Amino acid sequence: MGELIKNFRLKVILALMLCILVIPSIPVQAEVKEIRIADSKGDWGYPNPYRHYPRGAGYIRMSWVFDTLIWKDDKGYIPALARSWSYDPNSLTFTFELRKGVKWHDGKPFSSADVVFTVNYYKKHPYHWVLMGDITGAEAHGVNRVVIKLARPFAPFLAYVGGTMPILPRHIWQNVNDPKKYNDSKAFIGCGPYKFVDFNKAKGNYLYEAFKGYYQGRPKADRLIYVKAGNPIMALSTGKVDMANIQPDMGKALEKKGMILIKNARGWNKKLMINHKKPPFNNKQFRKALAYAINQQEIINKAHRGFGTPASFGLLSPDHEFYNQETPTYSTDPLKARQILERLGYLKGPDGFYVKNERPLKIEIVASNITVAGESIEDRDGEVIKRQLESVGIRVDLINLEQATADGRVRKWDFDLAISGHGALLGDARVLNRMISPKFKGSVNSARFGTNKELLKLLKDQITEMDVKKRMALVYKIQEIYADELPAISLYYPTSMAAYNPKKGIRWYYTKGGISIGIPIAQNKMSLIK
């Protein structure tokens, strides 16, 4: 008996020792205390719809606090405040079935009345990310169903309304008459996964706290912090932050330090704006000569150390589902460029540069640092393009300006050629309208081209075409005409990357088609939810 007890004790002791040794090695789903994200600019305004800066990084700061009806992840649209949605072409209505049990950050219940209020509020006080022009109104059908009515078919509805419109709490905003100046702490009550706590304007830092009552489950990290860091890569490699956008040439060094690298699809393009309103740029043949003279790959190699891909001349990204592979292209051919110029009456002078009517062919290129995915990137694109154009006989004055000054000149058509850029090339095809139509007079990266009537009609038609295949056919044609007209020349898609520390157990990713209307930043709030 004594022997038995002795054996039993020994077994218990051994079992306990085993537990002590084994338990710590069993992975436990640890709660993440905080996630820190580095950003070189820091200040993107206050995170509510009326006070964030109108760039992607500003929208993302806001998106942690305010939810939309639907959202996107790396595969496409997913439910958010609405669990399902449908479109009825006969009544021109979108119906959203809302989730039950959703609460605002102040504990008040969310309902269809908030959605109806939001639609009406944005119609009265425009929030420029959301297109309300074709919406005639919204109706609540019970507490959990909303019907939004359109004046005419509107194909980009999900991108520009359903997946972008932050829903406002009616009980807070109903008495606010000047939303831009509404400065109360209640202005940041949403029903998103994080509550806004602080924005330090001097330091450019943001603090958010997890909303424990979030309807899709408690967020993975208790605190989310944005840190301003002049050099985000350095902050990341020294462990001060967990995630940052990076320059692709730093990728290998960060990988060695155990970081995970993620690469975005081609959704942002650098492009050459052309002042097609004045001679000689108003001549399509002259614009084609420019296209033949430019070597896209050389710009990538010399100004970006090979990190990039030549762009499609049809504007839409080759990674877009509506991309037309038959889009006209212009392989670098200086000889062809010279032949076109000579057909247009230009003659080579003794110095090797073209002359017409005794006047030298001399053009000016305006260059500036462009903000890509929230980071100001310096490059030497202007110098490479100047050299390429001069090699075919076009004399070039390159003027480097600060971005706001360069933008001001482009806006007023006070330029010959200007180096600009924009994203959203993976989002809804409405980007073609934004970047081509003359309707957007104030834009500095839109071609604002109204000469080709067929192109304008196609742009108009694709917005109202709800049948995906028919719309795709229209978008194909738009790309062909645009590439033939060349009101602007897309140059290249820079390699866009982010890196994160996997030790926190968060998987960051680039959103399919970009967040909202095409933001190419890998900070999707769903990374911290599911």
Place this chain on the structure above:
Amino acid sequence: MIDRITHSAPRWLGMVIAFGLTALVMIYLSYLLPRLLPGDFVTSMYSSSQVTLTAEQETELRAYYTEEPGFYRYLARLAGLDWGYSYAFLTPVSTLFFSALPWTLLLLGTAHIVSMFIGFVVGVETAWRRNSRLEKGMVSFMTILEGVPEISTGVILLVLFALHLEWFPAAGANTAYAELSSCAWLIDIGHHLVLPLATLVIAYFPGNFLLARNSMVTVIKQAYITTARAKGLPARRVRYAHGARNALLPLVTRFGLRLAFMITGALVVERIFSYPGLGTLLFNAIKARDLPVIQSVALISSLMVLAIILGLEIIYRIIDPRVEYAH
């Protein structure tokens, strides 16, 4: 002293009127110059953003953000200490200014005091050892060091001590939203201050050293120094009480003027180390064409230059009575 001031009252009055008129010109320039900048807030904010505005939307926004008070209303508002609202933050400019000011004062103030103190002591000691190998070596080294721009020093320190050795943080004034005790918080601020401060001290120290050394070299040739030595006074007393005190004047001028350029002075260093301060505030405001912030920061900094020059005039008269009787 009172007699002296009463005696020279008309001269004081003239000086105050001259400074007052200069201040008025500066106020006008602070109103006028930012308006001459190409571009505007709406273009800067929206033109290359994800949002593409129609002509009507743009006109509406421009009307909302364009503020044309006219110079006299601007002057009246300033008199009422109203600096206006920032377009970008829609908060009072004074709030922005005073949230950035303490960090600039901490960084620049400390850098000036440290570099002046070290520069002065090392300059005096080196001058005292004139023609020695140490003096020649120091003068050559400091002349070279003075030619090294802040941007180079900053980047070298950043790469060496933040990236490779990881001894100091690379950015910011403290760890954002760290939950620390008061003592740990102060240590954290000090830890973040080291690299930007070292960059500025390395930039300012050589100038202070050379100035102090040159000034001291002139002073020690004076007869009263020989007299002090002949009296058998201790060498340190001769150096500091008789020599260095009289060599201090140019250094005070330099200190004042450097302090006056506090806003622009640390812009480069603030940018390299993402240090919050008035330089960063002004830089961002210019980029965004945030007119009320630009004009307020420009005005306050120029008035600060003026006030410091006025202060120096007064300090000179106290430190060196010869100035008072120079006429």
